[in-house]
Amino acid sequence: xxxxxxxxxxxxxxxxxxxxxxxxxxxxxxxxxxxxxxxxxxxxxxxxxxxxxxxxxxxxxxxxxxxxxxxxxxxxxxxxxxxxxxxxxxxxxxxxxxxxxxxxxxxxxxxxxxxxxxxxxxxxxxxxxxxxxxxxxxxxxxxxxxxxxxxxxxxxxxxxxxxxxxxxxx
Amino acid sequence: xxxxxxxxxxxxxxxxxxxxxxxxxxxxxxxxxxxxxxxxxxxxxxxxxxxxxxxxxxxxxxxxxxxxxxxxxxxxxxxxxxxxxxxxxxxxxxxxxxxxxxxxxxxxxxxxxxxxxxxxxxxxxxxxxxxxxxxxxxxxxxxxxxxxxxxxxxxxxxxxxxxxxxxxxxxxxxxxxxxxxxxxxxxxxxxxxxxxxxxxxxxxxxxxxxxxxxxxxxxxxxxxxxxxxxxxxxxxxxxxxxxxxxxxxxxxxxxxxxxxxxxxxxxxxxxxxxxxxxxxxxxxxxxxxxxxxxxxxxxxxxxxxxxxxxxxxxxxxxxxxxxxxxxxxxxxxxxxxxxxxxxxxxxxxxxxxxxxxxxxxxxxxxxxxxxxxxxxxxxxxxxxxxxxxxxxxxxxxxxxxxxxxxxxxxxxxxxxxxxxxxxxxxxxxxxxxxxxxxxxxxxxxxxxxxxxxxxxxxxxxxxxxxxxxxxxxxxxxxxxxxxxxxxxxxxxxxxxxxxxxxxxxxxxxxxxxxxxxxxxxxxxxxxxxxxxxxxxxxxxxxxxxxxxxxxxxxxxxxxxxxxxxxxxxxxxxxxxxxxxxxxxxxxxxxxxxxxxxxxxxxxxxxxxxxxxxxxxxxxxxxxxxxxxxxxxxxxxxxxxxxxxxxxxxxxxxxxxxxxxxxxxxxxxxxxxxxxxxxxxxxxxxxxxxxxxxxxxxxxxxxxxxxxxxxxxxxxxxxxxxxxxxxxxxxxxxxxxxxxxxxxxxxxxxxxxxxxxxxxxxxxxxxxx
Numbered sequence: 001x002x003x004x005x006x007x008x009x010x011x012x013x014x015x016x017x018x019x020x021x022x023x024x025x026x027x028x029x030x031x032x033x034x035x036x037x038x039x040x041x042x043x044x045x046x047x048x049x050x051x052x053x054x055x056x057x058x059x060x061x062x063x064x065x066x067x068x069x070x071x072x073x074x075x076x077x078x079x080x081x082x083x084x085x086x087x088x089x090x091x092x093x094x095x096x097x098x099x100x101x102x103x104x105x106x107x108x109x110x111x112x113x114x115x116x117x118x119x120x121x122x123x124x125x126x127x128x129x130x131x132x133x134x135x136x137x138x139x140x141x142x143x144x145x146x147x148x149x150x151x152x153x154x155x156x157x158x159x160x161x162x163x164x165x166x167x168x169x170x
Numbered sequence: 171x172x173x174x175x176x177x178x179x180x181x182x183x184x185x186x187x188x189x190x191x192x193x194x195x196x197x198x199x200x201x202x203x204x205x206x207x208x209x210x211x212x213x214x215x216x217x218x219x220x221x222x223x224x225x226x227x228x229x230x231x232x233x234x235x236x237x238x239x240x241x242x243x244x245x246x247x248x249x250x251x252x253x254x255x256x257x258x259x260x261x262x263x264x265x266x267x268x269x270x271x272x273x274x275x276x277x278x279x280x281x282x283x284x285x286x287x288x289x290x291x292x293x294x295x296x297x298x299x300x301x302x303x304x305x306x307x308x309x310x311x312x313x314x315x316x317x318x319x320x321x322x323x324x325x326x327x328x329x330x331x332x333x334x335x336x337x338x339x340x341x342x343x344x345x346x347x348x349x350x351x352x353x354x355x356x357x358x359x360x361x362x363x364x365x366x367x368x369x370x371x372x373x374x375x376x377x378x379x380x381x382x383x384x385x386x387x388x389x390x391x392x393x394x395x396x397x398x399x400x401x402x403x404x405x406x407x408x409x410x411x412x413x414x415x416x417x418x419x420x421x422x423x424x425x426x427x428x429x430x431x432x433x434x435x436x437x438x439x440x441x442x443x444x445x446x447x448x449x450x451x452x453x454x455x456x457x458x459x460x461x462x463x464x465x466x467x468x469x470x471x472x473x474x475x476x477x478x479x480x481x482x483x484x485x486x487x488x489x490x491x492x493x494x495x496x497x498x499x500x501x502x503x504x505x506x507x508x509x510x511x512x513x514x515x516x517x518x519x520x521x522x523x524x525x526x527x528x529x530x531x532x533x534x535x536x537x538x539x540x541x542x543x544x545x546x547x548x549x550x551x552x553x554x555x556x557x558x559x560x561x562x563x564x565x566x567x568x569x570x571x572x573x574x575x576x577x578x579x580x581x582x583x584x585x586x587x588x589x590x591x592x593x594x595x596x597x598x599x600x601x602x603x604x605x606x607x608x609x610x611x612x613x614x615x616x617x618x619x620x621x622x623x624x625x626x627x628x629x630x631x632x633x634x635x636x637x638x639x640x641x642x643x644x645x646x647x648x649x650x651x652x653x654x655x656x657x658x659x660x661x662x663x664x665x666x667x668x669x670x671x672x673x674x675x676x677x678x679x680x681x682x683x684x685x686x687x688x689x690x691x692x693x694x695x696x697x698x699x700x701x702x703x704x705x706x707x708x709x710x711x712x713x714x715x716x717x718x719x720x721x722x723x724x725x726x727x728x729x730x731x732x733x734x735x736x737x738x739x740x741x742x743x744x745x746x747x748x749x750x751x752x753x754x755x756x757x758x759x760x761x762x763x764x765x766x767x768x769x770x771x772x773x774x775x776x777x778x779x780x781x782x783x784x785x786x787x788x789x790x791x792x793x794x795x796x797x798x799x800x801x802x803x804x805x806x807x808x809x810x811x812x813x814x815x816x817x818x819x820x821x822x823x824x825x826x827x828x829x830x831x832x833x834x835x836x837x838x839x840x841x842x843x844x845x846x847x848x849x850x851x852x853x854x855x856x857x858x859x860x861x862x863x864x865x866x867x868x869x870x871x872x873x874x875x876x877x878x879x880x881x882x883x884x885x886x887x888x889x890x891x892x893x894x895x896x897x898x899x900x901x902x903x904x905x906x907x908x909x910x911x912x913x914x915x916x917x918x919x920x921x922x923x924x925x926x927x928x929x930x931x932x933x934x935x936x937x938x
Binding site for chain 2: 022024025029032033036037038039040041042044045046048049051074078079080082083086092097099101102103104105106107108111114128129130131133134136137138139140141142143144145146147
């Protein structure tokens with residue numbers, strides 16, 4: 001149970017972290033409990049919900065499904081690393097513009113999966129968006145506005161989308 | 171879309187949510203995100219048996235495990251989750267935080283461990299050895315009322331928690347005079363609320379002996395009172411904070427055993443204690459929804475006029491009563507007749523204990539069962555009598571001029587134009603074309619069906635709600651609302667109301683909720699009540715504050731009160747628009763130099779109770795196809811027309827409808843908590859309990875009518891549960907329409923592919 005700790009070194013949101021972890025420690029708890037990066041959420045215990053989705057070496061992964069030691073040497077981006085200061089990432093802005101979130105708990109994982117989708121497919125159809133987000137559960141929105149949010153972001157990232165509806169800043 | 175700086179016209183605008191920049195960047199703070207220095211962690215040993223005597227508990231090994239601070243069993247504590255008497259004579263068996271002598275459902279906590287880390291706590295909980303002597307279990311509500319059924323709670327001599335009856339008119343006479351009687355038995359599947367954030371508690375003893383508890387709850391004040399009662403600890407020394415809450419759908423209303431244990435352990439150890447449910451914990455111990463079986467008879471004249479209705483509900487309450495477990499079945503007593511003029515009604519509710527997870531409010535909370543029951547009955551009646559299903563509905567609708575309308579069950583509906591909503595849905599769905607499409611598909615040998623449902627959605631209710639409007643010294647406005655948001659966008663929607671009515675920018679309004687130390691006594695968010703009740707309280711508080719402010723403005727501008735009119739940012743003198751008093755100036759006077767005879771301060775609190783619910787309504791239409799070879803279903807068209815009175819933020823209302831419909835489609839097609847015959851849990855994780863995914867969702871077509879609520883200060887009605895009320899019966903009617911050519915008369919939801927495939931196969935074998 002109290003196996004010897006293992007030294008790991010990884011880069012998270014462009015910051016290098018060195019730590020000693022229990023071999024059984026899941027990456028998501030390392031991020032949340034050790035580093036205080038609580039934007040990455042835990043919504044299930046069977047890898048179904050996707051609330052814990054992060055980017056590991058450029059790929060979207062469920063951080064509840066890998067051990068912290070497996071992430072040794074990795075480059076990780078979490079939801080906290082997406083925005084530039086007060087400027088939201090286009091996908092974050094899309095979720096805001098299109099009411100793609102309600103309680104917000106699934107949102108970080110949804111956004112991380114959506115960013116990954118748009119990296120590989122800058123102009124997805126609604127069906128492609130739904131398929132890409134099938135590993136992320138939302139219980140509030142019925143996914144309707146999530147799909148709209150991703151479409152909005154895709155357009156913005158292709159350079160065709162300006163903020164709608166006048167001043168929405170606050 | 172309106173800008174947020176426009177001082178007026180905010181009510182009715184799709185203002186983007188102020189919550190979103192925080193939540194979308196991972197800066198939200200849910201209970202498990204609360205960091206408390208020195209915190210230790212709680213884990214539980216839970217019963218694997220649905221019903222058993224506990225013969226021994228050995229905690230020796232657990233106590234010696236690394237990091238363990240405390241181990242408790244039911245022998246060590248006397249903590250019970252309180253449950254109010256809702257029906258006279260109702261049976262209330264004990265609901266101990268830790269089992270004493272016996273367990274009555276899988277997942278019941280038997281022992282608690284507190285250790286320095288989460289992992290250590292779980293390790294130690296797993297090391298607790300419990301010996302059980304299994305007892306016979308009963309899991310199905312209707313089986314539980316059969317003679318000789320196992321008794322779920324051995325403290326009682328019956329499984330019946332309560333029997334309740336509501337009747338109106340002369341039911342026997344109506345049935346004697348009827349030309350036709352439709353009989354039906356229908357069961358609604360047991361559903362899991364599945365808020366994506368599992369429950370969590372973080373309890374912190376304060377240096378002065380007070381207790382602060384962060385809870386993932388919809389009702390901080392109500393839970394605080396129950397926690398105080400459970401712990402025998404003074405309510406006013408407990409502070410409950412509901413920070414960001416990751417969905418609830420009713421399931422986060424009550425006090426849970428784990429909350430009392432975390433609090434007790436924190437007080438005992440004088441250290442912060444955290445507990446966070448796993449998804450599996452939540453599957454076993456969060457209140458679940460539905461699981462009611464209805465046996466009904468509808469009496470009609472040959473021309474389709476509805477004369478009388480009898481409904482017998484057997485409601486499965488599960489093993490333990492949470493504070494609101496006994497509530498949902500009683501909905502049938504208020505809304506059995508739905509949208510229809512049925513003057514003779516008899517409703518009997520039998521609420522029964524079984525060895526299953528407790529039930530309770532889940533989005534709809536008894537409403538979906540009621541709507542399902544009447545809307546299936548009406549479709550069956552139309553088919554039996556050879557009357558068009560739209561015509562039979564139109565013939566029996568309560569008419570607009572009859573409102574306020576007192577039903578046979580003694581409830582007064584406020585306002586409604588049911589036919590208009592139906593007409594709108596017919597128009598939006600291009601109903602005649604859907605029928606032609608269905609008929610063409612049938613000619614090709616396909617299984618296709620069109621379904622219609624109309625419904626009422628009672629909202630608000632459950633007593634009062636509170637609202638405080640406080641103009642601070644600098645003129646900024648703080649609002650304290652008892653409505654505790656968990657995704658509904660209160661911080662936006664309430665700010666729109668205040669900014670609109672007080673004519674300030676939304677950035678000058680801060681909405682505070684979910685903290686019993688900041689907010690006056692309140693009720694919480696459930697039952698589609700926030701806009702109706704919380705909004706109603708705020709509207710009245712705004713009026714009172716504005717009245718006082720106007721008097722101060724008259725004094726400041728040395729004008730007569732009659733000449734003072736609202737203006738952007740404060741008040742002005744009529745006809746002299748440049749003569750103004752800003753909220754800052756008025757507040758300065760309110761907290762400083764006031765005219766004689768006026769009390770200082772610029773703050774008003776209203777406890778709002780309209781003593782009635784708000785009755786939203788709507789009409790849904792669907793075209794569904796069923797693959798004959800696989801049983802798979804496809805929604806070709808789904809139109810949802812809702813009327814929730816005056817709309818404050820259309821974007822948020824649409825979001826509520828989307829989410830409700832998704833859960834309704836989950837009920838119709840996918841979701842059912844299942845138990846084996848002996849009470850073993852078959853669907854205890856997301857691996858085997860199906861919820862809608864993104865790919866499950868069809869295109870939704872939304873429409874609306876607006877019938878203001880004459881009994882609400884803003885004319886609003888609730889909408890949060892509309893989707894779960896209207897969509898399942900609409901789908902049920904469509905699926906049964908699709909299967910009607912095969913002679914299939916009834917199948918209970920959920921309409922999973924294997925279930926439909928088997929029914930189609932059986933029907934076709936029967937035909938050969």
